Amino acid sequence: MQSRYFTINDFPQGTPARELFELHEAELTTLAEGEVRIRNTWLSVDPYMRGRMSGVKTYIDPFVIGEPLEGAAVGEVIESRDTRLTVGDKVRHMAGWRDIAQLPGDQVEALPDIEVPEQTYLGVLGMPGMTAWTGLNRIAGMRDGDNVLVSAASGAVGSLAVQLAKARGGTVVGIAGAPEKLAWLESHGIQAVSYRGKDAQQLTEALQAVCPEGFDVYYENVGGVCLEAALNTLRVNGRIAVCGMIARYNAEGPMPGPSNLPMVLIKRLRMQGFIIFDHWSDYPRFLEEVGPKVANGEIDYAETVEEGLERTPDAFLALFAGTNTGKMLVRL
Numbered sequence: 001m002q003s004r005y006f007t008i009n010d011f012p013q014g015t016p017a018r019e020l021f022e023l024h025e026a027e028l029t030t031l032a033e034g035e036v037r038i039r040n041t042w043l044s045v046d047p048y049m050r051g052r053m054s055g056v057k058t059y060i061d062p063f064v065i066g067e068p069l070e071g072a073a074v075g076e077v078i079e080s081r082d083t084r085l086t087v088g089d090k091v092r093h094m095a096g097w098r099d100i101a102q103l104p105g106d107q108v109e110a111l112p113d114i115e116v117p118e119q120t121y122l123g124v125l126g127m128p129g130m131t132a133w134t135g136l137n138r139i140a141g142m143r144d145g146d147n148v149l150v151s152a153a154s155g156a157v158g159s160l161a162v163q164l165a166k167a168r169g170g171t172v173v174g175i176a177g178a179p180e181k182l183a184w185l186e187s188h189g190i191q192a193v194s195y196r197g198k199d200a201q202q203l204t205e206a207l208q209a210v211c212p213e214g215f216d217v218y219y220e221n222v223g224g225v226c227l228e229a230a231l232n233t234l235r236v237n238g239r240i241a242v243c244g245m246i247a248r249y250n251a252e253g254p255m256p257g258p259s260n261l262p263m264v265l266i267k268r269l270r271m272q273g274f275i276i277f278d279h280w281s282d283y284p285r286f287l288e289e290v291g292p293k294v295a296n297g298e299i300d301y302a303e304t305v306e307e308g309l310e311r312t313p314d315a316f317l318a319l320f321a322g323t324n325t326g327k328m329l330v331r332l
């Protein structure tokens with residue numbers, strides 16, 4: 001059986017070009033004892049993958065030029081030599097960016113038994129959702145009534161973060177780019193502010209206009225002007241959960257830090273970064289709390305879907321163009 005998979009042919013500088021990605025086809029080896037073969041049905045593309053294209057080890061190894069790329073995927077077992085998995089099982093694993101995956105069974109997990117579409121285990125009930133929940137609850141220590149500011153608020157992580165925050169009763173403001181994203185936020189009762197075309201002072205004023213009393217928590221996904229405006233609008237003893245800084249991921253050189261960093265001192269702010277893999281032991285707790293609410297519609301989620309394996313690089317690049325609302329996915 002053949003597997004088609006993507007590789008990169010270089011470590012890109014700046015925004016990756018479409019030509020960076022190459023589609024290959026290879027014959028799979030006979031299944032070894034303990035291995036499974038999976039027909040992937042949905043692939044995830046995520047901003048952290050850009051870091052893996054830099055050639056530098058951070059909290060995770062870089063991708064290897066010419067080797068199949070990796071990423072979260074869900075699919076169906078089509079052949080198994082692992083006694084724990086049988087043909088037809090729906091599973092999640094990290095051998096994405098390809099149509100047919102073959103890997104040891106101990107690197108594959110069966111999808112949880114909740115009545116939701118399978119691709120939600122890549123989004124609202126997968127790593128991005130778990131990241132939103134962890135950042136607010138474990139890192140920022142969100143309390144009832146907190147006013148919460150979220151950047152990249154209509155994305156995979158942000159769109160759950162704003163809903164979890166809203167349920168705690170405070171004012172919730174989401175920063176996003178395109179008008180349709182602002183509309184999605186507003187339709188969910190979230191005050192929405194665009195960062196597009198604004199410098200830090202203008203964004204600060206726009207945030208003050210919708211939340212004059214200021215924020216207790218800032219859920220940071222972007223950096224740049226969003227962080228600077230957040231530092232200006234946080235209250236004394238505010239908390240910042242640093243989840244991501246996507247405005248920097250394609251930077252070709254050092255970028256200036258926020259000019260108002262002394263606000264951390266003046267306002268006695270607490271700022272903490274986190275990597276979700278360190279918190280994965282909490283995943284069952286997250287699923288128990290958030291899973292039923294997704295299943296019964298209390299928590300909504302959005303998806304932007306590209307069709308077909310060939311479109312995977314385009315889906316990935318859309319994350320940086322900001323054309324996705326909710327989780328960016330590829331359906332195979």
Ligand SMILES: NC(=O)c1ccc[n+]([C@@H]2O[C@H](COP(=O)([O-])OP(=O)(O)OC[C@H]3O[C@@H](n4cnc5c(N)ncnc54)[C@H](OP(=O)(O)O)[C@@H]3O)[C@@H](O)[C@H]2O)c1
Pocket residue numbers: 046047048127128131151152153154155156157158175176177178181221222242243244245246247248274275276277318319320321322323324325326327328
């Ligand atoms: N710490 C962790 O373990 C962890 C885990 C998962 C994700 N993350 C981080 O969480 C953040 C969100 O990830 P996600 O998967 O939910 O992605 P996402 O928000 O679904 O997609 C990325 C969004 O970022 C915004 N964006 C892109 N370039 C930007 C720029 N230069 N300036 C401002 N906004 C920009 C765009 O929305 P706009 O329309 O708003 O511009 C885009 O749609 C990322 O920073 C990611 O690295 C961290």
